[in-house]
Amino acid sequence: MTNKIIHWIDQRFPLSSFVKHDLTEYPTPRNLSYWWNFGFLAGFVLVLQVATGVFLAMHYKADVSLSFDSIQHIMRDVNYGWLLRFMHATGASAFFLVIYIHMARTLYYGSYRAPRELMWWTGQGLLLMLMATAFMGYLLPWGQMSFWGATVITNLFKATPFYGEEVVSWLRGGFAVGDPTLTRFFSLHYLLPFLILGGVVVHLIALHTVKSSNPSGIDLAAKDNIPFHPYFTSKDFYGLGIFLIVYCLFVFFFPNSLMEPANNIPANPLQTPLDIVPEWYFLPFYAILRSVPDLVGGVVAMGLSVMVFSFMPYLDRSRIPGGAHYRPWYRMMFYLFMADMLVLGYVGHNPPGGNMLLIGRIATFFYFALFVLLPFLSKKEERWLIQKGLPPELKELMASDAKEKSEMHHRRNGDNK
Amino acid sequence: MKNLIITLVLCFTAAQAWAEEATLEHIKVDTDLPAIARGVDDLMGNCHSCHNLKYVTYLDLEKLGIDRQKIDGWRGDQPINSPLTSLMSDEAAMQSFNLVPPDLSLMTKAREGGADYVYSYLLGYYSTPDGVVKNHIFPGTKMPDPLGMSTTTDHAQREQIRATAHDIVSFLYWAADPHEQERYRLGYYVIGYLLILTLLLYFVKKQIWSRLK
Numbered sequence: 247m248t249n250k251i252i253h254w255i256d257q258r259f260p261l262s263s264f265v266k267h268d269l270t271e272y273p274t275p276r277n278l279s280y281w282w283n284f285g286f287l288a289g290f291v292l293v294l295q296v297a298t299g300v301f302l303a304m305h306y307k308a309d310v311s312l313s314f315d316s317i318q319h320i321m322r323d324v325n326y327g328w329l330l331r332f333m334h335a336t337g338a339s340a341f342f343l344v345i346y347i348h349m350a351r352t353l354y355y356g357s358y359r360a361p362r363e364l365m366w367w368t369g370q371g372l373l374l375m376l377m378a379t380a381f382m383g384y385l386l387p388w389g390q391m392s393f394w395g396a397t398v399i400t401n402l403f404k405a406t407p408f409y410g411e412e413v414v415s416w417l418r419g420g421f422a423v424g425d426p427t428l429t430r431f432f433s434l435h436y437l438l439p440f441l442i443l444g445g446v447v448v449h450l451i452a453l454h455t456v457k458s459s460n461p462s463g464i465d466l467a468a469k470d471n472i473p474f475h476p477y478f479t480s481k482d483f484y485g486l487g488i489f490l491i492v493y494c495l496f497v498f499f500f501p502n503s504l505m506e507p508a509n510n511i512p513a514n515p516l517q518t519p520l521d522i523v524p525e526w527y528f529l530p531f532y533a534i535l536r537s538v539p540d541l542v543g544g545v546v547a548m549g550l551s552v553m554v555f556s557f558m559p560y561l562d563r564s565r566i567p568g569g570a571h572y573r574p575w576y577r578m579m580f581y582l583f584m585a586d587m588l589v590l591g592y593v594g595h596n597p598p599g600g601n602m603l604l605i606g607r608i609a610t611f612f613y614f615a616l617f618v619l620l621p622f623l624s625k626k627e628e629r630w631l632i633q634k635g636l637p638p639e640l641k642e643l644m645a646s647d648a649k650e651k652s653e654m655h656h657r658r659n660g661d662n663k
Numbered sequence: 664m665k666n667l668i669i670t671l672v673l674c675f676t677a678a679q680a681w682a683e684e685a686t687l688e689h690i691k692v693d694t695d696l697p698a699i700a701r702g703v704d705d706l707m708g709n710c711h712s713c714h715n716l717k718y719v720t721y722l723d724l725e726k727l728g729i730d731r732q733k734i735d736g737w738r739g740d741q742p743i744n745s746p747l748t749s750l751m752s753d754e755a756a757m758q759s760f761n762l763v764p765p766d767l768s769l770m771t772k773a774r775e776g777g778a779d780y781v782y783s784y785l786l787g788y789y790s791t792p793d794g795v796v797k798n799h800i801f802p803g804t805k806m807p808d809p810l811g812m813s814t815t816t817d818h819a820q821r822e823q824i825r826a827t828a829h830d831i832v833s834f835l836y837w838a839a840d841p842h843e844q845e846r847y848r849l850g851y852y853v854i855g856y857l858l859i860l861t862l863l864l865y866f867v868k869k870q871i872w873s874r875l876k
Contacts, residue, residue: 276875318718318768321842328842329849472875480868487861494857498850502772502840510773510839511765 273471274478275460283485284348291341296439298334308432310425313388314512332501338380339504340493342527355569357459363559368449370556379438382431389509394522397423405545463567464647521597529594530587536598537610554617564624572640575627586612685799690782693833700729702834705827707737709809716747718768719838760805771839778836785828788813
């Protein structure tokens, strides 16, 4: 019976061949480490956020006089409303954590290099949409930090040439953040995740065209690929279990650790909180914003600090495969970059002034310096490595890669001897 | 791991207290019903005249297991599902304090330091030698010393006030997150389930991958 139904569908829609091509038999490098689990996890968290969000929206009211109360209604009176809300709020942090690890993996292993530039760029687009979604979602509880966070960030659009003031009021729907801001943020907060879903489909189509990168950094011979199912389904589900344990620890035992106390006070436009801090996932970029004394400069620096990742395929000029694994200089830069991110996060968390400002400026300079130096250092490192003699296992890898490529080339040109 | 978390939390709260330039007294909140019941009793007597708890209703108190007769005494002729709104109108409060006292429903979650902050604030009142009442934790506060800490010198009485404050804060802690204990209980099952599930998934993965040479 099921066979019959599937057959019926297959004559009208490529269901079986899709499942075969993209799931069960999709060839995946067998040497992927657990760092390759995070793409799947990001997809999972996206679904989780949409699912919890849809149910929260059934009880939430987007109205400045009702929002704060409706959150308390969800927390107290709705059956398991507290669970939905804590899952959704913790889910936002989980999403960023997973995505940042996914990006760090890409940077470490050089997965952004040809032919995967489009994967990297669609990923960058997804990151921007994720940031926008999280930012708008944070306004919805209409607490003090919601209000003042949105005020500070929308205010940045004053940096727009000529029409600064107009753009800011256009975004807010008024001179100050208010009811029109809340309702439009709610509407967009509901819309954007579906655009993200669309973006994920594009990201995956690109992935299935170029196939997964892998720790060796070169395309593996066909014999080193294994079908996605059951090997990576089982591996991904095991990773999901670990992820869920960490996630549920936060949801059930420390949900408030990720929430700012000031956001349990209803928004009050007449009273500015002592200091306005964004959620942890924005802290490094916030620190960069504040390190530049001038508004326009700060906004440009912050925008650049997020967008600069896009240039990685061009900034990294080394052809040595294997990402940071076979590249001591690049590896060093990677770890310095991670450390710099942590320093920036710490600076962003603390009120500016005195030492913090100085440390923030140095860290900001360092952040951009690493990207600016990369083209020179990567080329120099490549020359140095070749001169020094590549490790034999790497040579072997590259040789087999070259052989594979030329064979493919010959096959394509039909000169099979 | 647990120790690490506790140390981190302590460092974090310590850093925050330091930033506020007054050390908060740590309170071990009592989550048992008798303490909460004493707390709401003390709160209705000492705080309710000025403060709202608009997210807590008399019905919530009854569901929690507070004595129905007491509840009926507090609510008078208000319906059982009405919130614990204070007797003081906003206008009267504006006249007396030039502000409306904040709602207490979420208070232990709405300040850095949480329950510790509220506890220390209530006990932080003292009299200067020239008879002015001040507060260590919130120096410029407009709230008059509600429990009489600043005027009591007798040791036993001071201990009594500390006990009252302890109960009130325990009640406020419940009020800020009424489902917390339920959340923990459910959390143990969820984590337990996930641990077993993940262990099984690990063996499944290992089994499947062992087919590869």
